[in-house]
Structures are given as C-alpha cells and as structure tokens.
Amino acid sequence: MxxxxxxxxxxxxxxxxxxxxxxxxxxxxxxxxxxxxxxxxxxxxxxxxxxxxxxxxxxxxxxxxxxxxxxxxxxxxxxxxxxxxxxxxxxxxxxxxxxxxNSLLPLEELNGNYYYFVKYFKTNFFKAMQFCKENGMDLLSLETGEEYMAIVSYLKKHYPKAEHIWTSGTDAGEEGSFVWLSTGRSVNFTSWGAGLPDNSAKIEHCLEIARTGVENYYWNDRACNSEYNFICELRE
Structure with a gap:
C-alpha cells in the first residue's frame, strides 16, 4: 500500500x-x-x-x-x-x-519577474554585482525587449530622476561582444543610443541604461569603475 x-x-x-x-x-x-x-x-x-x-x-x-x-x-x-x-x-x-x-529587500514584481531597484546609493559595476549576489540575486540582465520596456516604464513612473543604471552587460572579455555577466548569455537584442557603443577613451566596457531629457532611455557603454545606481533581479 x-x-x-x-x-x-x-x-x-x-x-x-x-x-x-x-x-x-x-x-x-x-x-x-x-x-x-x-x-x-x-x-x-x-x-x-x-x-x-x-x-x-x-x-x-x-x-x-x-x-x-x-x-x-x-x-x-x-x-x-x-x-x-x-x-x-x-x-x-x-x-x-x-x-x-517576505524578502529582506523590497522586491518589485514586473510581468512575473522580481527586481530590487537600488535607488539610494551608487557604486561601481563590480560592487553592484557583489551586492546583488550577497542578497541572493543577480545584477540585471535583459533577456527580451518586453522585459526592457517593463523596466523603463517602472523607472519613468517611480524613479524619473535616475540617469545611469548599471546592468550586468559587459564586453570586457572581447571588445564589441557584449554578454550578460549574470547569465553568461550573449546580448540577443539591443537598444543602444546613436553612435553607441563607442568605447570612449578605450575604457568603456560595462553596459548601463542611460537617460537624457525626460523620457529618452537608451543603452550606453561606460567605464566599469563609474559609480551608478543599479538593479538586482531574483532568478527562479
């Protein structure tokens, strides 16, 4: 039985x-x-x-x-x-x-995914990765255009003054070949600003979501030691 x-x-x-x-x-x-x-x-x-x-x-x-x-x-x-x-x-x-x-951090649910928007302090790309990992998450990777638009919509509504947001995108391994460091996957869609990425001064190898004007959001490459806000995501 x-x-x-x-x-x-x-x-x-x-x-x-x-x-x-x-x-x-x-x-x-x-x-x-x-x-x-x-x-x-x-x-x-x-x-x-x-x-x-x-x-x-x-x-x-x-x-x-x-x-x-x-x-x-x-x-x-x-x-x-x-x-x-x-x-x-x-x-x-x-x-x-x-x-x-009941996470110790206030997660936001967007289209079934969970994110922590780090609004109140800035740090470099590597410390942003470390912070997310220490809290059981990963630095943001953008797998689809729909996910990116959900993130942008949230920023417009809840954090309109944010100008620079780190993601886990980087081409530090091979110039011009961006991957999401959190997942190891190649970037499969892009939303670069005009003329970007440009690797200005040959030191820009990390991917940010940038904003100019009121609602103009785009991708940009930046020096990885620049200190910006960032987004962590909780992966299932």
Whole structure:
C-alpha cells in the first residue's frame, strides 16, 4: 500500500517559517513518506509506490544563493499526473511565493519577474554585482525587449530622476561582444543610443541604461569603475 503521510506539526511549521529572519545557521529537514514524528499524522491508502522525499533547507544566502531569505523547499517526485503530487507542487509554489514576498529587500514584481531597484546609493559595476549576489540575486540582465520596456516604464513612473543604471552587460572579455555577466548569455537584442557603443577613451566596457531629457532611455557603454545606481533581479 502506498501511503501519503501528513504531519500537521510540520505543515504548521512550514507555513510559519517564511516569516522568520534567517541568521548565520543552516538546518536540513527531511520529510519522507513515513513521518519522522508521531504526533498529528494521518495516512491515506493508495498504492505501493514510494512517496516523495520532502526537503526543506534553510541557511544563510551563501549556502542557498537562489533564495532571497536563505530557504529552499523541494521534493524528488516527478509524477505530474498524481493528484497528491499536484497538491505537493501547489504547496511548494505557495511557500516559495511567500519567501519572495517576505524578502529582506523590497522586491518589485514586473510581468512575473522580481527586481530590487537600488535607488539610494551608487557604486561601481563590480560592487553592484557583489551586492546583488550577497542578497541572493543577480545584477540585471535583459533577456527580451518586453522585459526592457517593463523596466523603463517602472523607472519613468517611480524613479524619473535616475540617469545611469548599471546592468550586468559587459564586453570586457572581447571588445564589441557584449554578454550578460549574470547569465553568461550573449546580448540577443539591443537598444543602444546613436553612435553607441563607442568605447570612449578605450575604457568603456560595462553596459548601463542611460537617460537624457525626460523620457529618452537608451543603452550606453561606460567605464566599469563609474559609480551608478543599479538593479538586482531574483532568478527562479
């Protein structure tokens, strides 16, 4: 007989743990189809297949770089037709969404993607990369024109005075061949200003979103040690 075992104490902990602020510790919880605890459990008979192995991993962002709060939940089951699997997947989605909503940084959701707009201080390209990584994110890469227009629309509405915004684009590896350093992918669309990139003084190797006038946004190459605002993004 296949058993789905539900530990009520575990579920209560699961729904509340997203409210915790993670510190410098790392815990590993394993919730298998046979419950580790006796209290608050029930079983439903189905068939003989082993159930999914549940894993909740909590720790600092160095250990769990893909989580803004140092928490990750997953299981090893891959049977998408199993109704219990679907229930499991919905619970995972819920916990992960709560993790994002309760990030230590105020994330903005644009078209299903999550961003942190660094408005209140400026730094160079490399320290911007470091800041994003330390907070479980990546410096902005622009994969589509739609994503770029969503970013520009947000800047126009909420941060109209921003003139220089770092992205993760760079041609430091090969002059003229820009890649998104956060993903390693080549830049597959462009929105350069007229005559750009120009590698002025032979030192401009990092890609910014620049603004001139009221609403004229465009890409520009700049010296990587220039200090600008920047945008971090949370990758799924």
């Amino acid at each position: 296949y058993k789905i075992v539900i530990n009520l104490c575990f579920l209560t902990t699961l729904l509340n743990v997203t409210l915790l602020k993670m510190t410098k510790f790392s815990l590993l919880f394993v919730f298998a189809s046979f419950c580790l605890f006796t209290g608050g459990t029930s079983s439903l008979p189905t068939n003989d297949k082993p159930g999914p192995l549940w894993i909740i991993q909590m720790g600092n962002r160095d250990n769990l770089p893909n989580s803004p709060r140092g928490m990750m939940i997953s299981h090893n089951s891959v049977d998408s037709t199993n109704p219990y699997q679907l229930m499991n997947d919905k619970m995972i989605d819920y916990v992960n969404s709560q993790t994002r909503k």
